[in-house]
Amino acid sequence: MLVWREKFQAFGWHFLLTLALAIAAAIVIFFVWYPDPFQAMLGGTKFFLLISLCDLVLGPLSSLIVYNSKKTRRALVFDYTVIGIVQIAAFVYGVMSMADARPAYIAFVKDRFEVVVAKELADQDLRNAKDPYRARPKFGPVLVGTQSPTDREERNALVFVAMEGKDIQNFPRYYVPYEANIEDVKQRARPLADLRKLHPDVQPLIDAEKLNVPEERVRWLPVRSPKGFWTVLVDAQTAKLLAYIPVDPF
Secondary structure: OOOHHHHHHHHHHHHHHHHHHHHHHHHHHHHHHOOOOHHHHOOHHHHHHHHHHHHHHHHHHHHHHHOOOOOOHHHHHHHHHHHHHHHHHHHHHHHHHHHHOOEEEEEEEOOEEEEEEHHHOOHHHHHOOOOOOOOOOOOOOEEEEEOOOOOHHHHHHHHHHHOOOOOHHHOHHHEEEHHHHHHHHHHHOEEHHHHHHHOOOOHHHHHHOOOOOOHHHEEEEEEEEOOEEEEEEEEOOOOOEEEEEOOOOO
């Protein structure tokens, strides 16, 4: 005769253990890899919820199915070893997928900002870069500027690779400190009036950000990620990024 109380106890302990693992992963993902608002910009929240819910349901459900106090200790160890290996492998795969898709750099390029995710940076291109841009940041995206090559052959090479979907932001050897691009940012940033003409309903989103600078100092530029365009608000005096809003400026 099945003892359902014991089965549900096993289910409960397995659920709590899985929940603790999911919470630990969530802290790293949402406070380190995908700080606000990048979880929304890149879709990290939905993907994490998907893998977490699968783990929280399928793992404990396996306990409910296989647990039986009448089994030998060896049989239970074998069952839970198999379940643990499958569950941890699936969870690690999901977390590593999120690590590959995390924002690594926010690069200013010509007249816009580009969100460069970790998997878009080839190991060889990182090795060709100068410090501190020779590695994918581990603690959130880093704001950088870019400097176009002066060599004609390099410029031509960039045009060629652009046809493959890569641009200067994908090559860390062209990264420079953001401060080197401040004047370019100030010149390229556009007034809010232009954004309002394109999107008359944008003002509530701007007001919700509670910016600590007068509105007449606020400008905007497009920011592109693998998921599409958003808009970044910029301080016209300092070129500091003030806030990201979920508006495609085009």
